[in-house]
Amino acid sequence: MSDSSTLPPVRLTSEAELARDALATPLLSRAVRLARWAGPDTRVGAGGELVEEQLPGAAAELGLEGEDAAAYASEAWRVAVDTGLVEIVDEEEGTVAKGAELALVTSGAPADVLGLWLGALDTVLADASVPDLDDLMTAMDADGEIDFAALDWDPDAEADFLDGVLGNLYLLTVSEEGPGDSPVPLPALAASMVVPDDMAEPTNDVLEQVSDAMMRLDDQFRLLEPAGLVDFQPVDERLMTDPDEEPATPSDETDISRYGMVRLTPLGLYGIRTRLQEGGLSAPAVGDLADKGADALLDGTSTFPPAAAQAETEQWLARREPLAAARELLAAARGSDPGAPLRRLLCQQALSLVGTEASGALREVLDDPELGGLARVWLTERGAPDVPAPSEDLVFWLTVDTIAAQLAAEGNSEELQALVQGLAAQHSNFFDAAWRVDHPATPDVLEAMGRLHPDKKVAKEARKAAFKARSQQGG
Secondary structure, three states: OOOOOEOOOEOOOOHHHHHHHHHHOHHHHHHHHHHHHOOOOOEEOOOOOEOHHHHHHHHHHOOOOOOOHHHHHHHHHHHHHHOOOEEEEEOOOOEEEEOHHHHHHHHOOHHHHHHHHHHHHHHHHHHHOOOOHHHHHHOEOOOOOEOHHHHOOOHHHHHHHHHHHHHHHHHHHHOOOOOOOOOEEHHHHHHHHHOOOOOOOOOHHHHHHHHHHHHHHHHHHHHHHHHOOEEEEOOOHHHOOOOOOOOOOOOOHHHHHHHOEEEEOHHHHHHHHHHHHHOOOEOOEOOOOOOOOHHHHHHHHHHOOHHHHHHHHHHHHHOOOHHHHHHHHHHHHOOOOOOHHHHHHHHHHHHOOOOHHHHHHHHOOOOOOOOHHHHHHHHHHOOOOOOOOOOHHHHHHHHHHHHHHHHHHHOOOHHHHHHHHHHHHHOOOHHHHHOOOOOOOHHHHHHHHHHHOOOHHHHHHHHHHHHHHHHHOOO
């Protein structure tokens, strides 16, 4: 998964909708039905599992038939016990009673229901990391004990692998350049866990590892789908020409869907985000900043992709009157610290979403040395009358501030390079004037212009101007 401790923000549906989705999942709905079915005659074994003779009755209660009915009923019961929907009354007698958590299903808040679902998810994720029954049977010794060394199974490594896969799937989903709501091919997800980032062409050994990972994920996502975590299209079994062989990694995009497709559901996004947060990662959601101050909004959205930053800002503005919101944004945009130029750029972008009702706030800062430039731009774009023309000093200061903000937001981007070239072309004496600009970022901006401009002569002028600016500032 990404090395970054802060992930792009996710757009979640409301807790009420998520809670309804949770109650509708086969995993939790079955657990609830069995909890209501349990009574004085229900008996469990030493581990809290339903005794074997009661499994047919539990399966019938759930309307399950076929060879897997008992296994599904057993899983639903385990979830009911693990989440507190059922309580073990007497371990020796093996008696049970309805748990205190069962009432939350009908009378709890959405957050309570989601807490139950997260508990159920923990159970099924633990199950998904366990080898299948056939592997367990082959690793059983003469005494009926499982030889874990022969099984070559590391529980922690298996859990970490699945967490890593789900983390990568989450990152792909929330990234603006990712597939979004579209499903992710299973080979691509497997490759994200196996193929090193610096490997141009995977070796045959690595491709075999990808194929093995695909088949593990195929089994695991089949288990996770009833929990409501993912929508999953399994690997096409017709690709398995030999039941003892793994399918080859696909090379043709036209048949990629036959190798499995998976996407996180809205409930799955909520669940993985919660687990990431519990693991210490910052996993923001759009709307987290809506009730915070403008300073928190501008600082928080500085790391957001553009569409998410706009969505967050729109939610923030929706809770405030335009005039008051504009004043708060402008106040938060002030400053001479290194982060101030980007705050002002984000402030300008936020103010572009505000109507003319905010005009008074912009007129109040026309004489402000840090905000007067963006105020003039805002008012002029809206056709406001009597907007004073900016002085040349203000124009240059605003130019330096804008480039400093772009550097902070995007680094040495193609857009910034085009801006730099345009400025130098439009103003023949640009660098003679720019080094005198009283802005803390002037030396850094001029150095960046020297680095970005493709013309060696112009780049040299920029570097000379940067040296003068640094000397002027005492650095």
